[in-house]
Amino acid sequence: MNSLQxxxxxxxxxxxxxxxxxxxxxxxxxxxxGAFGVVLNRPVRGAIRESLSPEVTGAADCDVQxxxxxxxMNSIVALEQQATNVAACxxxxxxxxxxxxxxxSTPSTPSRAVRIFIGHAGWQAGQLESELAQGxxxxxxxTPAHVFGDDEQLWASTVxxxxxxxxxxxxxxxxFPADPTVN
Numbered sequence: 001m002n003s004l005q006x007x008x009x010x011x012x013x014x015x016x017x018x019x020x021x022x023x024x025x026x027x028x029x030x031x032x033x034g035a036f037g038v039v040l041n042r043p044v045r046g047a048i049r050e051s052l053s054p055e056v057t058g059a060a061d062c063d064v065q066x067x068x069x070x071x072x073m074n075s076i077v078a079l080e081q082q083a084t085n086v087a088a089c090x091x092x093x094x095x096x097x098x099x100x101x102x103x104x105s106t107p108s109t110p111s112r113a114v115r116i117f118i119g120h121a122g123w124q125a126g127q128l129e130s131e132l133a134q135g136x137x138x139x140x141x142x143t144p145a146h147v148f149g150d151d152e153q154l155w156a157s158t159v160x161x162x163x164x165x166x167x168x169x170x171x172x173x174x175x176f177p178a179d180p181t182v183n
Contacts, residue, residue: 004128005030006086008146009037009137010158019071022155025121026079026142028088035123038069038077041151044118067151069117077120081113081144113148138162 009025011018020039027037044066069077078095080087080102089095095116102114123131131137140162146154168174 001032001129003030004035004139006142008040008140008142008158009128010140010155010162012135012138013159015136020121024146024151024154024158025070025137026086026147028077028090028120030128032125034125035128037121038079038117038119039067039121040115040147041154042068043151044068067115067117069119070121071119072122073119075118075120077117079115079117079147081148084144086142086144086147113144115148140165 004027007027007030009023009027011020011023015021023042024040025037026040027035029036069075075090076092076095078089078098080089080098087098089098098114099116128137132139138159140158146158
């Protein structure tokens with residue numbers, strides 16, 4: 001099995017009547033037992049105090065954007081940028097520690113990137129591989145810019161990145177200009 005842990009799942013443009021339509025999922029875990037990830041581009045309205053448990057909200061007196069991580073609602077997941085990597089935690093105490101590290105310098109301005117997710121997306125053993133074979137998802141390597149950047153245009157920009165990569169590979173070119181019409 002080829003693990004996609006740490007990658008992005010990008011919903012196919014043909015996936016229209018699904019809760020995952022136009023979704024980008026960061027895969028936290030992918031192994032023989034199945035897969036688990038969080039939807040990066042579904043914000044939840046409201047401040048952190050309205051959405052999280054008291055042991056997590058005590059970590060930071062601030063408005064942290066909370067995202068809908070997926071339909072499995074029995075979890076809280078925090079993603080934290082660590083140098084060039086993305087670290088995930090699922091235990092309330094670990095999520096609290098990630099928030100404390102993010103807001104150690106000043107409560108209103110985070111010193112490192114942290115995203116909080118309520119819920120997650122999960123796949124049983126073989127389920128994700130079947131969906132990949134059916135073309136439900138496209139994949140690409142996740143970067144901190146994907147995970148912690150602006151999520152409003154994340155799906156469109158990531159689909160564009162994948163398309164350019166496929167085009168470069170099929171044409172055998174090293175670079176692809178931002179606007180090929182000026183070539």
